[in-house]
Amino acid sequence: MPPTGLPPYDESNIFARILRGEIPSRRVHEDEFAIAFHDINPQAPVHVLVIPRGAYVSLADFSTSASEAEIAGFWRAVGRVAKELGLEAQGYRALTNMGEHGGQEVPHFHVHLFGGRPLGRMVPASGA
Numbered sequence: 195m196p197p198t199g200l201p202p203y204d205e206s207n208i209f210a211r212i213l214r215g216e217i218p219s220r221r222v223h224e225d226e227f228a229i230a231f232h233d234i235n236p237q238a239p240v241h242v243l244v245i246p247r248g249a250y251v252s253l254a255d256f257s258t259s260a261s262e263a264e265i266a267g268f269w270r271a272v273g274r275v276a277k278e279l280g281l282e283a284q285g286y287r288a289l290t291n292m293g294e295h296g297g298q299e300v301p302h303f304h305v306h307l308f309g310g311r312p313l314g315r316m317v318p319a320s321g322a
């Protein structure tokens with residue numbers, strides 16, 4: 195159950211359906227704690243999403259509710275996927291959107307991995 199103030203987990207969200215294998219994804223990694231797959235609408239030459247297997251709405255939920263093993267396993271997977279994608283030498287960005295101001299669209303915690311070109315400023319200057 196997410197902490198007070200956060201929405202309940204929606205079992206029908208698109209990443210829950212990808213986890214259950216109900217809709218296809220181009221997976222690049224899977225282990226006990228996480229799966230990773232290419233974003234359907236890539237914003238960089240490499241744009242991969244890493245998601246925990248557990249049902250967590252956002253980073254706020256995951257950091258509060260997940261076990262130590264899930265947290266460690268998930269973040270190890272993030273680093274491992276970036277390495278396996280060949281992003282370490284030239285660098286990459288790991289990003290998570292949380293809630294309305296973060297622009298989160300899919301309510302299953304995920305980390306975006308972007309790479310393959312210089313990525314510019316962290317946040318658009320316009321705030322758009």
Ligand code: 5GP
Nearest residue numbers: 208219231232233234235291297298299300
């Ligand atoms: P958010 O804005 O929630 O941080 O990012 C959600 C991401 O999920 C977006 O980059 C979007 O392109 C991606 N996405 C949405 N639906 C699908 C889907 O069905 N398959 C895949 N692979 N990615 C998706």
